[in-house]
Amino acid sequence: MGRGAPEEAADHLASALTHAPTLPEAHELLGRLATRPGGGLDLFPLVPHVAAGGLACRAHLLAAAGRPEDGLPLLAAASGRMPGSDWAGVPWVSDPALGARIDPGLLVQLLMRLCTAVGDPAPPATRASLRPYLSVARHAVALYPEHAMLLGAGSALARRIGETVLAVDWAVRGARSRPSKLAEIWLGYAYRSAGKLPEALAALRRAVSHDPDDLSVYADIAGTLADHGRLDDALNWVDRALERNPDYDCAVHTAHRLRHRADGDLAHLVRLADFIRDHPDESHEHTDLADCCRGIPWLSGAPAAAPVPRGTAPAGAEPSADAVRRLRQVASLSWAHPPAAYDAAVQLILVPPDGLLALLADPPAGVAAAEIWACLGLLHHGVEETWLDSARRRILLGLLDGGLDRVTEAALFALVVAAWIDPEAREDVAAVVGARLAETAARPGARSVAELALATPDLDPASRQVAAGMIRVPAIPRQRGRNRLLLRWRRP
CATH class of the missing domain: 1.25.40 (Serine Threonine Protein Phosphatase 5, Tetratricopeptide repeat)
Structure with a gap:
């Protein structure tokens, strides 16, 4: 600003507010920009993909220009992007006059967008940053005490930040002012947050009576x-x-x-x-x-196990740097569910099957469950082939040869995932897993096969019963190895 470069100064201010929305020095400099012709608004245009800090800067300049009602939606948009930051913790937002200036319908939309952006309830760290918006709602409700939508949206925000008494009070008033499906839903949620189950169910049933098709x-x-x-x-x-x-x-x-x-x-x-x-x-x-x-072995992540030696991956060329890089980008010890694990491995389609086998033979150090992800990568190759005649099936079955180790576990898991995503593969995979379970039932380390069996779609009831019985037996500790090729899995 001192050398006459306001545009560059504006960029720095927007970045500063992104990291510290209430930084006094940044707001002092914004005050200097507000003295420019047009209030400095030209420095923070509403262009596509504008940063949250830019939205906040424009909001504060609008407030300085006597238009806080136009600035509040911009602050709320910044809060929607970064709910844990204290975007609205500034004096002009808590001014009671703002509740009178802002249109109640616009405030309803603003509150509902905020509610959509945060959980129910909101995380503890987020609640404090949302309280200024609840203050605006309080001031507006004082002026529009019968505005049903304002009462309901305010109730939704109040319950998210732990103000359950206020949430119930406003929702009751809103439903009484204008009975509707939405008013009863807000009331039901408010009662539920307050731990009043009978009242919550009664309100939600009334919502059904308003609209039986919702x-x-x-x-x-x-x-x-x-x-x-x-x-x-x-x-x-x-x-x-x-x-x-x-x-x-x-x-x-x-x-x-x-x-x-x-x-x-x-x-x-x-x-x-x-x-x-x-x-x-x-x-x-x-x-x-x-x-x-969540928490179920193989359905949400690799189960806890002591490391065992790698044993069945065929030796081959050293994995390429690109293959290692792509593996590092996707490898993890946990996933949401088996189809999500399959989806996460999709970029490994850019690593040819030989490259994935090289990763199995020589997994890079420090990569979580490298064998699992290399095998999942194999599932993405040749997807146009029918399952029974596919190369991906043939390769994975080949990896099952030998004893129980992390490669055979990884290959078996990839087969299980194939059954989750492809109904045509289920009968075949269930037969393979059942046979593998019968072969290994008496071997040390067979617990992992039993856990995989319990994650297998359409497994026959007899095999499922055997697997469940094996899980109930205390696991035999595996021998801990000493080199980098050993498996290091843990529960997520």
Whole structure:
């Protein structure tokens, strides 16, 4: 600014606010920019992909120009991108006059966008950064005490930051002012956050009476009941939703999750994975499959095991630097669920099969579960071939020869993943896994095969029973090796 380069100064200020949104020195310099003709707004244009710091700078300049109602949505947009940063912790946001200046309908939209950007409840570190927006809502509610949408959206924000008493109060007032499906949903969620289950269920049932075709409410009721141990009632609500629309994504996800919770049958999760694959355009992101897989060996990550010697990968050329680089980019000890592991390995299609086998023969040091990811990479080659006649199947079966080691485990897991993503592979993979289980049942280290068997779709009941029995037997500690070729797996 001292040498007459305001554009460059503006870039630095936007970067500074990105790291420290309330930095006094940055705001002092913004005050100097505000004295320029036009209030300095030309230095922070609303261009596509503008950074959060640029949005905040423009918001503060608008407030300095006497237009805080125009600046608040920009601050809220920055908070939506980086909810944990204190974008709104400035005096002009907490000024009661702002609640009078901003249009209540615009404030409703702003609050709802904020709620969408954070969890329910919001993480503890985020709650403090959202409180200034709740103050604006308080000031606006004082002026518009019967504005149902403002009361409901304010309630949604209040419950996310732990203000459950206020959330219930505003939601009750909103539902009383203008009864509607949305008002009852807000009320039901507020009661649920406050631990008042009967009241929450009553409100959500009233929401259903307002709109019997909104099946998302059925799923919400089912989830609420299940969370409080009423699984049979929860499944009844899911079934009611599925009777109306068997393909409604929220109901399908909830149904499979709850049925898996009820009996632990892997088939529910496999059917859910099939549904996700066949219905890519869902109404919103779901986490039911990942939630059900979490903590289960092989479904969410490589199980804990002491290292064992590598033994079956064929010797070959040294892996290329590009192959090692790509492996490092994807390798991990955990994944959300088996189809997610397959998707994560997709970039290994750029490593030819010989290169992946080289990674198996000579895995790079310090790469997590390198053998697993090399085998998953093999699944992405020759996908146009039918499973039984495919090269990927032939290679993976070849890797099963020999004893129990990390390569055979990795190859067996890749076969299991193939069964998850390709229904045509399931009968074959189940037979291979069942045979492998029978062959290794009495060997040390067979527990990992049993865990893989329990993760295998369509495994026959007898084999599943054998695998379950093996899991219940205390594992025999494996011998710990001493070189870099030994497996170092742990639970995620």
